[in-house]
Amino acid sequence: MSGVIIGLEIHCQLKTKTKLFCGCSNDYHDVEPNTHVCPICLGLPGTMPKLNRMSIEYALRVAKALHLEVPEVCEFSRKNYFYPDLPKGYQITMYDKPLAERGYLMVEDDEGREKKVRITRIHLEEDPGRLVHKTGRDRAGYTLVDYNRSGVPLIEIVTEPDIKSPKEARRFLNKLRATLEYLDVFDGDREGAIRVDANISISGNNRVECKNISSYKGVEKALNFELRRQTNLIRRGQEVVRETRHYMEAQGITTSSRSKEEENDYRYFPEPDLRPLHVQDWLEKIELPELPDARRERFVEQYGLSYEHAKTLTGDPKVADFYEEVAEIGAELAATWVADTLLGELNYRNMRIEAVEPMNFADLVVLLRDGDITDRVAVDVLRMMLDQIAKGEECGMPADIVSSLNLGRVDESEHDEMIRKIIEANPKAVEDFRAGKKGAVNFLVGQVMKETRGRADPKALAPAITRLLEATVED
Amino acid sequence: MQGIYTFDAEDRHNAFITRQEEVRYGDGKLSGVAIAVKDNISTKGMQTTCASRILEGYVPPYDAHVVSLLRREGAAIVGKTNMDEFGMGTTTENSAFGPTTNPCDSTCVPGGSSGGSAAAVASGMVKMALGTDTGGSIRCPAAFCGIVGLKPTYGRISRYGLIAYSNSLEQIGPMAGNVGDVSRLMEVISAPDRHDSTTYARPYEHTPVADIGGKRIGLPAEYFGEGVDKDVAAAVRKATEKLEEMGAELVECSIPSMAYALAAYYVICTSEASSNLSRFDGVRYGPAVEKRRQWHPEFRDHRGKRFGTEVQRRIMLGTFALSAGYYGKYYAKAQIAKENVRRDFTRILEDVDLIAGPTMPTTAFKIGEKTDPLSMYLSDILTVPANLAGLPAISVPCGKVAKMPVGLQLIGKPFGEEAVIDAAYAYEQGVSQ
Amino acid sequence: MVSEQEVENVARLGDISIDKERLGEFTAQFNKILSYFDLLDQVAGEGDAGEHDLYNVLRDDEVEASLSHEEAISNAGETEEGYIKAPRVM
Numbered sequence: 001m002s003g004v005i006i007g008l009e010i011h012c013q014l015k016t017k018t019k020l021f022c023g024c025s026n027d028y029h030d031v032e033p034n035t036h037v038c039p040i041c042l043g044l045p046g047t048m049p050k051l052n053r054m055s056i057e058y059a060l061r062v063a064k065a066l067h068l069e070v071p072e073v074c075e076f077s078r079k080n081y082f083y084p085d086l087p088k089g090y091q092i093t094m095y096d097k098p099l100a101e102r103g104y105l106m107v108e109d110d111e112g113r114e115k116k117v118r119i120t121r122i123h124l125e126e127d128p129g130r131l132v133h134k135t136g137r138d139r140a141g142y143t144l145v146d147y148n149r150s151g152v153p154l155i156e157i158v159t160e161p162d163i164k165s166p167k168e169a170r171r172f173l174n175k176l177r178a179t180l181e182y183l184d185v186f187d188g189d190r191e192g193a194i195r196v197d198a199n200i201s202i203s204g205n206n207r208v209e210c211k212n213i214s215s216y217k218g219v220e221k222a223l224n225f226e227l228r229r230q231t232n233l234i235r236r237g238q239e240v241v242r243e244t245r246h247y248m249e250a251q252g253i254t255t256s257s258r259s260k261e262e263e264n265d266y267r268y269f270p271e272p273d274l275r276p277l278h279v280q281d282w283l284e285k286i287e288l289p290e291l292p293d294a295r296r297e298r299f300v301e302q303y304g305l306s307y308e309h310a311k312t313l314t315g316d317p318k319v320a321d322f323y324e325e326v327a328e329i330g331a332e333l334a335a336t337w338v339a340d341t342l343l344g345e346l347n348y349r350n351m352r353i354e355a356v357e358p359m360n361f362a363d364l365v366v367l368l369r370d371g372d373i374t375d376r377v378a379v380d381v382l383r384m385m386l387d388q389i390a391k392g393e394e395c396g397m398p399a400d401i402v403s404s405l406n407l408g409r410v411d412e413s414e415h416d417e418m419i420r421k422i423i424e425a426n427p428k429a430v431e432d433f434r435a436g437k438k439g440a441v442n443f444l445v446g447q448v449m450k451e452t453r454g455r456a457d458p459k460a461l462a463p464a465i466t467r468l469l470e471a472t473v474e475d
Numbered sequence: 476m477q478g479i480y481t482f483d484a485e486d487r488h489n490a491f492i493t494r495q496e497e498v499r500y501g502d503g504k505l506s507g508v509a510i511a512v513k514d515n516i517s518t519k520g521m522q523t524t525c526a527s528r529i530l531e532g533y534v535p536p537y538d539a540h541v542v543s544l545l546r547r548e549g550a551a552i553v554g555k556t557n558m559d560e561f562g563m564g565t566t567t568e569n570s571a572f573g574p575t576t577n578p579c580d581s582t583c584v585p586g587g588s589s590g591g592s593a594a595a596v597a598s599g600m601v602k603m604a605l606g607t608d609t610g611g612s613i614r615c616p617a618a619f620c621g622i623v624g625l626k627p628t629y630g631r632i633s634r635y636g637l638i639a640y641s642n643s644l645e646q647i648g649p650m651a652g653n654v655g656d657v658s659r660l661m662e663v664i665s666a667p668d669r670h671d672s673t674t675y676a677r678p679y680e681h682t683p684v685a686d687i688g689g690k691r692i693g694l695p696a697e698y699f700g701e702g703v704d705k706d707v708a709a710a711v712r713k714a715t716e717k718l719e720e721m722g723a724e725l726v727e728c729s730i731p732s733m734a735y736a737l738a739a740y741y742v743i744c745t746s747e748a749s750s751n752l753s754r755f756d757g758v759r760y761g762p763a764v765e766k767r768r769q770w771h772p773e774f775r776d777h778r779g780k781r782f783g784t785e786v787q788r789r790i791m792l793g794t795f796a797l798s799a800g801y802y803g804k805y806y807a808k809a810q811i812a813k814e815n816v817r818r819d820f821t822r823i824l825e826d827v828d829l830i831a832g833p834t835m836p837t838t839a840f841k842i843g844e845k846t847d848p849l850s851m852y853l854s855d856i857l858t859v860p861a862n863l864a865g866l867p868a869i870s871v872p873c874g875k876v877a878k879m880p881v882g883l884q885l886i887g888k889p890f891g892e893e894a895v896i897d898a899a900y901a902y903e904q905g906v907s908q
Numbered sequence: 909m910v911s912e913q914e915v916e917n918v919a920r921l922g923d924i925s926i927d928k929e930r931l932g933e934f935t936a937q938f939n940k941i942l943s944y945f946d947l948l949d950q951v952a953g954e955g956d957a958g959e960h961d962l963y964n965v966l967r968d969d970e971v972e973a974s975l976s977h978e979e980a981i982s983n984a985g986e987t988e989e990g991y992i993k994a995p996r997v998m
Contacts, residue, residue, distance in 0.1 A: 016969050017969045017970065017971055018969050018970065018971055018972070022972075023967070023970065023971055023972025023973075023974075024971070024972070024974050025971050025974070032977065032990050033989070033990040033991045034977055034980045034981060034990055034991065034992065035974070035977050035980075035990075036974055037974055037975055037980045038972070038973075038974045038975050039535075039536065039537050039975065042759055042975070042980060043754045043759070044517075044535065044536070044537070044759070044760065045517065045523070045525075045530070045533070045535070045638040045639075045754065045755075045760075046516075046517040046535070046539060046635070046636040046637055046638045046639065047635070047636075048634065048635050048670060048671055048672065048673075049672070050669065050670060050672060050967040051672065051965065051966050051967060052966070052967060052969050053966040053967060053968055053969055054968075054969035055969075056966065073959075078750055080749075080750050080753065080797070082753065082756075082770075082771070082774060082923045083770070083997065084756075084758065084770055084994040084995065084996070084997065087754060087759065088753065088754045089750070089752075089753025089754045089756070090750050090753060131994075132991060133996070141766070141767040141996065142766040142767055142993050142994065142995060142996050143993070143994050143995070143996040143997075144988055144989075144991035144992070144993060144994070145758065145991060145992045145993075145994050146990075146991055146992075147759075147980075147992070265798050265799045265921060267749075267750070267794065267797035267798055267799075267802075267921075268797075268802075269746060269747075269750070269797055269802070269806055272642035272643040272673075272747060273639075273642050273671075273672060273673060274672055274673075274965070275672055275673065275960055275962045275963050275964070275965045276959075276960060276963045277963060277964055278963050278964060279964070533983060534982070534983065536975060536979040536980075536982060536983075630962070669967065672965040673962070673965075675962065734947065734950070735947040735948055735950060735951060737944075737947075738944055738945050738946075738947040738948050739948060739951075741941070741944075741945070742945055742948065749922060753923075756994070757985060758984065758985065758992060758993070758994045759983060759984050759992060760983035760984065761983070762985075763985025763986065764985070764994075764995060765995065766985075766986060766993045766994065766995050767995070768995050769995060769996065769997065769998050770994070770995040770996060770997040771923060771997065773995045774923050774995070775919075775923050775924055775925040776925050778923065778924040778925065779924055779925030779926065779927070780925075782924070787924060787926065788934070788937070788938070790922055790924055791915070791918050791919065791922060791924070791926075791934075791938065792938070792941060792942075794918050794921055794922035795910075795918045795938075795942075796945075798918070798921060804948070804949075805945060805948065808948040808949075808951050809948060811951050811952075811953050812948060812951045815951065847937075848937050848940075848941065849937070849940050849941055849944060852941070852944075
């Protein structure tokens, strides 16, 4: 679709140990409300922020990885507005002296070519508290506040409107997420760790801002919806109103917002309780780890993998780490099994690769490599192992599973015995074969596989069956 | 030495908002000394209101850094003193708990905003007190009540636990009946604190020395000119002549930036205050808001009802000054003006050791006398420059005019409290002989 | 000079309700003070005031003791299941 202009504003929670301005634990999931709070993040009168060193380190890593420039002086500012989740009545953020500006991230466009999406700026700011609305007759009239999240460090990343489609936006986010995970500053699996505001317009028309997107899939969905909505308006000769819209995850639509926030004048001024940052030298000294693109190229070179496999394997640093631990069993084999099989099975079960012991997995693939089991059995055993892990049981050793369930590969010497039985049991197939019908052999292969519960090797079966069938003809 | 201090002095001047009858105290440099703390400084377990209805009943779960230092040195913290609401005022008339009266004349104001602390000391209820000074709020009541009050260098004393009014200008400081006690208290509260990112670790460890010989003292024309009561100016000139007798050299000088210093002060403090006071939403602390109303209308009414008029005015001024289109004209300009004031003082203090002048343009006036806000603001004209420049400044009594005390103000170099204290001590010792 | 309407706008921006009856008097005082602020017009220069000599004031990323849950909610008006109640934005 031509003329689509998309810009993104992304907020990511940094995985420091403590909050941005106080020593409270940064991990607020699965804890009781208002238990990771102190006078500072509660906004009690008389408190003052204390800036977390690691948040600057992490933010500068991001700046370096995204090729941004750090100015001589950076400064925190207050953004003033009133909301129940904002304990101080202002958010400490960065306004006119952000941490870094003018960088880029390489992303694949819709034609498969690499392009630059420019990053306007990045800066640090604190997360507000969390509002919880309970249902029930009496409870709808008020809201409940949990300040555990208040003060969690966020990095805000703003792009130029360089993105040309919802799919490209999704790829940008995936690439960004991977980069942040490679830098070890972000945990993309944490709930609520990422929030996206998207700006979208169709060339020549007004820009619409979509807020409240909190998942990667949501971004693509929201933008697709907006694109359709705006296209329809234009087709009907109607104006696309310049406004802020709210994304509703459950329905997959955006609705007009008309919130007070739009009209707000935030009255920014420099935070008087903090001192400025001079961090150009710090940026110089940062040594970046191997990033996704470099790792992908190395996988292609070092392991001889295809671009596609390398891309899939390096899309998540944990997957890449896993692969490198098992690659010695055979680079190509390991790549196929991790990228094409394991990831799919994990995804289906909503499991993470960290749950799998690399050596266990490697042992299984080695059994296959050495011919002890067939492809089909390997997949079955893998599924059994994953199911065990998912249930919280200890995962069995592959060799044990194979022998205890008698899943070992049927030896070729045993083939003939089995095939003869099947041939005798299926006279029609024999007739078909004699009549020249090609499907007959495959049918019989299937029968043998069924009989042996997949333990026979289909590749060796077909010629064996053919040989034995021909032998019967000669009789 | 440990014990219990029984605090049963009669509070004839409404100096206290909260009092403790029996106070346990421990060992240390201030063991058993009765100390009053201004009610904008957080005290764990003791109500802290900033003299405002919006914090009525608020009991902090933590101590301000300076309070923990007092406790560590065995002080007996006997209560929280009255003040202008959130520090906004020059007379302690802007309190939700009634005005404090001046122990020298109970029909007069004690000065502000640390009027309660000054009255508590001046009436003999306590030996020492903590005040805060944003635009003169320690020095003014010290001058009006005839006691000694020091505003330290900006960044020398931790503000952690001080309920903020104007972060870039205010400091907690010691108040007492004499320079020696001010110095003792200064020693205790100046220990460094990592909680406050705007501080420098410069503890004050000094015993006052009454020696002013050879010191050059600048007398700015603006401190003795138009706008300053002639009798007050004369009394202070006489005090400086006493310093000259004791060996100091007096030098005339001028501070051109005084012309807009007060305007800069009020723009900065109201802007910061408008932001600092946004957190009192009656949800986590303070008198509760009605949960079943909608947020914005309830929040607005809560603030309208519970903030006093002067506080509302300053919030409005600050909101306006920071609003879109006006930031450049007001706040940005005020910051440049502030820097100009600092440069003027730096220039003068390269040539002289101290600057001297009256603390206030008048003596204490009657309660209820000044009703126009702007004319009230103009009383701060001689005290705000030291806040803008971040310099240490003390007020020490130097006689009376029509029976009301006059304060001699001495301003020193950054982190030059020792020299300021010495000069004040020399004067105090000089006149007592 | 600001009008009464503009003063009301500022009150709305600052989420503070001003007594309608006192609006006239308040606006007059407001304007008087704003006129006084015009003294700043004589200050030359734009952009930054002086530099701070203190910068990069940082704390280590180590967990420090928080408030206990009871202390955290001790001053709150109303709580429910550990949450603090607040009016809702509709």
